[in-house]
Amino acid sequence: MGKPKPDILQGTLDLLALRTLVRGPMHGYGITLHVQRVSKDVLRVEEGSLYPALHRMEQEGWIHAEWGTSENNRRARYYRLTEAGRKQLLTEERNWARLTEAVATVLQFA
Numbered sequence: 001m002g003k004p005k006p007d008i009l010q011g012t013l014d015l016l017a018l019r020t021l022v023r024g025p026m027h028g029y030g031i032t033l034h035v036q037r038v039s040k041d042v043l044r045v046e047e048g049s050l051y052p053a054l055h056r057m058e059q060e061g062w063i064h065a066e067w068g069t070s071e072n073n074r075r076a077r078y079y080r081l082t083e084a085g086r087k088q089l090l091t092e093e094r095n096w097a098r099l100t101e102a103v104a105t106v107l108q109f110a
Contacts, residue, residue, distance in 0.1 A: 013045065013053050014062075015092040018085055021063060027076040028054060054079055062088045 020026065020034050031054075032045045057063045062085035070076040081089070 012096070013049060014057060015089070015096055016043070016045065017050070017053060017057065017079075018062065018081065018089040018092060021079060021081040021085070022089070025066075025068075025078040025080040027068075027070055027078050029070075029076070031079070057085070060084070060088070 016035050017031055020031050023034070026034070028047065028050055032047065032050060035043050035045050054063065054065070058065055058079070061082060063079045064082050065077045065079050067075060068078045
């Protein structure tokens, strides 16, 4: 038996994080707050999901992390989008558009 397929919406977190980082370098908690605020509290990114995703994206070369000081004068890792991350963001956006179009088509089917 082959490797199990990930959940179809698993890439959504990557899409949200990469899109958020277009705004500039941000620490993990800042990414979480941004997604929550922009979605008007509909989307909540759990830290237990975000940090492993950020680590994976860093390994993929989509983001780069550096230590810095947060607004609260605390040490924090700041993530920034790389050129490979910008390309991946375009791929993620296309995949999201295909997925939402397919779901809309199924919902409209009579």
